Amino acid sequence: MSGTGPLVVVGDALLDVDLLGAVERVAPDAPVPVLDVVEEVPRPGGAALAALLAARDGREVVLVTPLGDDEGAQRLRALLAGTVRVVGLPWTGTTAVKTRVRSAGQSLVRIDTGGAPGSVTAVTPEAEQVLQGAGAVLVADYGRGATASEPLRALLAATAVRVPVVWDPHPRGSAPVAGVRLVTPNAAEAAGASGVPGKGVGPAAAQAQELVRRWGATAVSVTLGARGALVSYGDGAPLVVPAPPVACVDPCGAGDRFASAAAGLLADGALPTEAVQGAVAAASAFVAAGGAASVRVDAPAPAAAPPAGGSVAEPTSGSAADVIARVRAAGGTVVATGGCFDLLHAGHVATLEAARALGDCLVVCLNSDDSVRRLKGPERPLQTEDDRARVLGALGCVDAVVVFGEDTPEAVLAELRPDVWAKGGDYAGADLPEARLVQGWGGAAVVLPYLDGRSTTSLVATARRTGTIDLDALAGATRPTTHHSTKQESA
Template sequence: AEAHTLAHTDTSPTADHDLHTAAQDADRLVHAWHAASVAVTLGGRGALLSHGGTPLLVPSPVTADGDACGAGDRFAATAAGLLADGELVETAVRQAVHAATRYVAEGGVRSDAVDAGRAEPRAADRAPTGDALRTAARVRAAGGTVVAAGGCFDLLHAGHVALLQAARRTGDCLVVCVNSDASVRRRKGSGRPLVPEADRIRVLRALECVDAVAVFDEDTPERLLAELRPHIWAKGGDYALARLPEAALVESWGGQVVLFPYLDGRSTTGIAERAALTPGRAAR
């Protein structure tokens, strides 16, 4: 509505044509202000970015229900900070949409009031990990069951998805603990990961069965699990004959390790080897 007013458009915006109207308004403002680009926020739908001409729609990653008061400020502050750090406009707007969505999903102003008295997070903590800790705490406080699953998830395949779907059905939220790039290299060798950490996180968070993603740098996720304190720690059935190093820790607070059937023939290594041998590609 603010963009529409500033653009001095004659027509009134309607719910059925808000995207079309926003695109027109953004285009008008780019030219009227001689701006390189204009972003118009669309509430729960995300934001529209225009450089003049065909716009870019940046959708919200999830549907967030909650108090939206302050979400616009969170969007603007995040975008401004990223632009000041030299990020591309498209990247700044996309991350600003995600920040505003998380803000609303976590309770908006109420969550900021609760967090105000807490210590500042460690510099090494990643934003997705902070989201995961808050998600687990919220579900636990409501009396729900927190489920966690871990792995490298390098080249996500059907076996991974089957495990995560099964794990999610056993509780009220699923937090995926994923190895950082450095952790994967130590475990799998210098040629891994094939997919960088940021991309692996994004793919995992896009799965409907995944509620949050947390990253750990160590070889095994004990430190992260001690913070999450899940009721269930889910692993694939290929660990059936092994005593997991984190099992004793999970059991120490009354948690349980649960194994799920493993889909034969699905592995990142196998996929990578087949891809390397495809016609037109040199074998490694």
């Protein structure tokens, strides 16, 4: 750990509200869609969202932010209560409220209210004490005046000498103070701040190099959306961290997830390049789960940010719950299927694609390693549950993967309660064992055609006969063993 204190988030807090509904008709008096609102979902926005996401990584988080005494500020405090400690700075402006009107996972219009300009009139002793005891700091600048206060900037500069500071900038905000460990502009922000034109990896490398010099930062990471991120120390070749392919409908909040994950990893002692790798993985998983639209204060916390090695976080029941909540809020249909998926083949893919076409999301219930051994024998599975989940999660037709340890999926189905339970054609002509359970909450169980001649058993038999794959060695790799990390061995 670089510091033993909390992660302190400094910046402009906003209130975000989603009005979710269905559009099924056009207004009789004008050619506009009519939205029947079924739910209002408020959530912290701006620096407050970054603080909430960091807290859901299991960290102690303090938010230092300008707050007035208006209704928006009161709702923000209530949304963060019990999760993030809020330290308000005296503020002459009003809380910005951003309301998105959404249907079927898409935003129809955004309405901004509040947000009257103001200034921080003082840095309170409480805010000074929090920053002096911080283990790391994230500055989430949304260009509304939080970082323009000279006393606060001086305090942040002094803090950057002691602990890692990550600065997430904004075109209308203030330049980072000198000595920041990592600055995280997006491509447009990097081009504007550096004066170096162009888009793509080549221009981003030149922009990051210039910004390291201009801002006096240790490193600058330019986020490139679906292409991942580039990180530069100013000299030498930059590191490009590719993003895993994910289906992205709403990227809102991805920058906050990136910055909060990077700050947390730097607090744990990661290098900037390691922190960026972990942040790319965390932001990709966040977007795949629905982005900011999937964040609900009363929902289960999502999986923590990945370790500093940068591996992509595996799909979990938490991400499945987020996907299902998002689809249901938009009035969509949730489809689930299940199996071992030990050697993924064309028959599996055909069934998964057919299942996804039945609704608006597909959750795969995956047998754990122990479950597969009980069902298939001691030489199976050929691949670990983590590897099987990652391969499945990489398919465009799969929205989430849930691993279950029982021999049958009844327990996980009762938790997920899908609208449709779909199985491959080897069940044709027989009642699905889970049908009665699914029908109990109004769902349906269906059978999908299966490609003839495709099965894991036949693939294994062919491989053994031809010797094309050492299946014994592969199966042995999935059996329980005792592992010692490099750190443990050297301790």
